[in-house]
Amino acid sequence: MFAFMGLLVNNPDHGFCRDCLTLQRTVAPRCEACGSPRLLRHPELYRLHIAHVDCDAFYAAVEKRDDPTLRDRPVIIGGGKRGVVSTACYIARIRGVRSAMPMFKALEACPEAVVIKPNMEKYARVGRQVREMMRALTPLVEPLSIDEAFLDLAGTEKLHGLPPALVLARFAADVERDIGITVSVGLSYCKFLAKVASDFRKPRGFSVIGEAEAVDFLAEQPVTLIWGVGKAFAATLERDGIRRIGQLQRLDRADLMRRYGTMGDRLHSLSRGIDHRTIHPDHEAKSVSAETTFDTDLATPAELVPVLRALSEKVSARLKKAGIAGRTVVLKLKTQDFRIRTRNRQLGDPTRLADRIFQTGLQLLEKETDGTKYRLLGIGVSDLTDAGRADPPDLVDVRARKRALAEGAIDMLREKFGRAAVETGYTFGKGRNAHPPEPVDD
Ligand SMILES: [Mg+2]
Numbered sequence: 001m002f003a004f005m006g007l008l009v010n011n012p013d014h015g016f017c018r019d020c021l022t023l024q025r026t027v028a029p030r031c032e033a034c035g036s037p038r039l040l041r042h043p044e045l046y047r048l049h050i051a052h053v054d055c056d057a058f059y060a061a062v063e064k065r066d067d068p069t070l071r072d073r074p075v076i077i078g079g080g081k082r083g084v085v086s087t088a089c090y091i092a093r094i095r096g097v098r099s100a101m102p103m104f105k106a107l108e109a110c111p112e113a114v115v116i117k118p119n120m121e122k123y124a125r126v127g128r129q130v131r132e133m134m135r136a137l138t139p140l141v142e143p144l145s146i147d148e149a150f151l152d153l154a155g156t157e158k159l160h161g162l163p164p165a166l167v168l169a170r171f172a173a174d175v176e177r178d179i180g181i182t183v184s185v186g187l188s189y190c191k192f193l194a195k196v197a198s199d200f201r202k203p204r205g206f207s208v209i210g211e212a213e214a215v216d217f218l219a220e221q222p223v224t225l226i227w228g229v230g231k232a233f234a235a236t237l238e239r240d241g242i243r244r245i246g247q248l249q250r251l252d253r254a255d256l257m258r259r260y261g262t263m264g265d266r267l268h269s270l271s272r273g274i275d276h277r278t279i280h281p282d283h284e285a286k287s288v289s290a291e292t293t294f295d296t297d298l299a300t301p302a303e304l305v306p307v308l309r310a311l312s313e314k315v316s317a318r319l320k321k322a323g324i325a326g327r328t329v330v331l332k333l334k335t336q337d338f339r340i341r342t343r344n345r346q347l348g349d350p351t352r353l354a355d356r357i358f359q360t361g362l363q364l365l366e367k368e369t370d371g372t373k374y375r376l377l378g379i380g381v382s383d384l385t386d387a388g389r390a391d392p393p394d395l396v397d398v399r400a401r402k403r404a405l406a407e408g409a410i411d412m413l414r415e416k417f418g419r420a421a422v423e424t425g426y427t428f429g430k431g432r433n434a435h436p437p438e439p440v441d442d
Contacts, residue, residue, distance in 0.1 A: 015041030018169045018206055040165065044189075044210035049154040049164040050279070052186040052194035053171075055130060055147035056203035060089035062126050063116050065180040074113040078103055086118050090203060123147075129179055137167055142279045144385060145327065148198075150191055152279040169206060189214075190275035196225060214273030219246030226270045228263065228392040232401075236260075245271045280386050288326060289380020290314040297336050297373040304369060304377060308361050311379045316354035319381065320411065325350035325390030326381025329360040333368055334376035341368060350383070350390045355403045357381060 015024050017031035018038040030037050055061065059077040064070045074092035078085040085106050088097040095110035107113060127146040134141045137160070140152035153164035160167045168185050175183050184205035186197025193209040200207035209217060218225075223245055224234050240259070242248060248256070248271035256264030269275065290311045298304055319325055327350040333341040343364040351357060361379045391404060 015039050015045065016166060016169070019173070021166055021170060021173075040169065040206055040208070042208040042210060044212065045165050045187075045208060046163045048187050048189055048208065048210065049152060049156075050188055050190055050194045051151045051153065051164065051168055052191070052198040053134065053149055053151060053168070054184050054186075054198045054202075055127075056182045056184055057087050057089050057093075058127075058147035058181070059087040059118055059123055060092075061181040062123055063119075064089065066122075070114060074110050076103075076106055076110075076113045076115050077118050078106070079115060079117050088113075126179060126181070130175060130181075130183070133171065133175060133178070137171055140279045140281055142281060142386065143383075144389070145383065150194065150279045165208070172204070172206065190273070191277050191279070192227065192270055192275040193273060195227070211273070215249065218271060218273055219244065219249060221245045223248065226267065227389065228266060230392055233263070233392075277386065287330065287380050287382035287384065288315055288318050288322070288324070289330065289332070289378055290318075291332060291376060291378025291380075293334075293376045294374070297375050298377075299369070299371060299373045301366070301369050304365060304374070305362065307377050308365060308379055309358055311377065312358035312361060313354045315357055315380055316352055319352035319387070323387045324384050325352040325387045327351075327383035327385065328381060329357055329364070330378075330380045330382055331361050331364040331368075332376070332378035332380070333365075333372075333374050336373040336375055338375075343368065344382075346383070349392055350385050350387075351381070352387055352390050353404055353407050355407055356391065356400070359400070 016022060016039070017024065017034060017036050018040055019036040020031060020034040022031060022033040024032060024039060024041070026032060027041075029039070031039060060075045063075060063077065072091070074095060074097070075089040076085055076092050076097060077087040083103040085097060085099055085101045085103060087099060088101075088106070092106075092110050092113050095113075097106045097110050097113065103115070107115075123146055130147065131141065131143060131149065134149055134151055138151055138153050138156050140154075141149050142151075143149040151168075153167060156167065157163055162170070165187055168187060172183050172185055175181065182204045184198050184200075184202045184207075186194045186200065186205075186207055186209070188194040188197050188209045189211050193214060197207040197209045198205065221244065222234075223229050223237050223242060224231075225245065229237070237243070248267050251268075253265065253268040256268045258264070260267060292307060292311065294307075298307075328344050328346045329351075330342060330344040333343075335341070345360050345364060347356070347360065357379060
């Protein structure tokens with residue numbers, strides 16, 4: 001129960017207007033004050049405090065903001081080397097353009113689209129502005145990527161004089177007015193469902209999933225809604241005749257773990273709407289890295305690759321120990337004449353695996369081994385997040401998946417018997433087909 005504007009908010013019918021924030025005293029379909037139809041009502045509206053905020057078609061929205069002539073035109077952000085769609089605006093999406101779609105296919109679907117090369121520096125700047133506005137709401141902001149974050153607004157009522165739901169609605173309106181782009185908000189009691197909710201009614205959405213409805217709501221949903229269940233794992237479940245989350249709800253934990261290993265544990269919890277992960281603000285480390293300066297300068301892959309491997313192992317061990325993961329792999333080189341080269345690549349999902357860090361670093365290093373002599377090599381990851389989201393079991397590349405499984409097994413043995421007990425032998429130069437997916441954004 002929450003006292004707000006002289007009313008006691010304990011009546012589920014007392015929703016509010018997302019445009020003027022006026023509390024509603026009736027169940028009329030439009031706001032009593034401004035006539036807007038954007039009303040929010042939910043029995044748990046004033047109790048929930050875990051939110052996921054996601055900018056709508058972020059890169060495209062920034063470009064449209066900066067060039068008003070694009071407003072009513074289909075806009076695709078993408079191109080680049082691999083030629084895929086990073087972001088499509090909603091007009092382009094209506095024509096069938098999707099994130100990660102090859103550009104030629106996108107242009108088949110929507111030949112009149114305006115294609116713009118991504119300007120990551122600009123998007124990062126706008127992303128930081130949005131994040132600053134989030135941090136004014138609560139210190140508990142956990143960014144997931146450039147344009148989305150989890151927020152925990154527990155205990156902020158006194159600070160704002162409003163319950164979290166209203167604070168978030170006001171925030172969404174402020175972002176539109178001050179930054180010129182739109183966001184979608186998901187409000188729930190846990191991270192999993194807050195993220196599901198924010199995706200529900202994009203763009204300019206605000207969806208609420210309460211505790212009382214969670215199990216029934218999930219029962220109807222496809223298994224792919226569960227984080228970590230991608231195409232490959234969904235196919236495994238499909239072979240077992242499982243398509244809906246409701247089918248998982250009927251299986252007990254032991255059964256699920258016997259069938260699907262540690263993923264079974266996650267399926268058991270999340271299918272029932274149980275998710276105890278807390279929100280970790282990213283105020284400490286911005287990246288985890290390791291580097292080494294050579295005794296004599298090195299130039300050839302044969303010399304550099306083993307160093308990269310060893311450093312990747314080091315970074316991975318530190319990530320695993322801290323329970324975190326990173327989404328961007330950063331390679332650092334210092335040339336003989338002290339020039340620093342940094343190269344980075346964003347992964348589709350965060351990693352803490354030595355093998356993924358190494359393979360990505362290797363792709364970056366290959367382009368730099370052009371005869372230049374280096375005195376220093378470093379590898380690291382940034383865009384740090386909670387390890388709970390790292391390395392979903394359905395990596396597209398089968399060999400990468402096998403190596404990830406092997407690495408997990410080695411980690412378990414090391415935990416049990418000590419690091420020296422398990423030494424790995426690697427063959428360099430193999431398994432380079434594990435291309436990380438291009439960054440995409442919704
Ligand atoms: Mg987004």
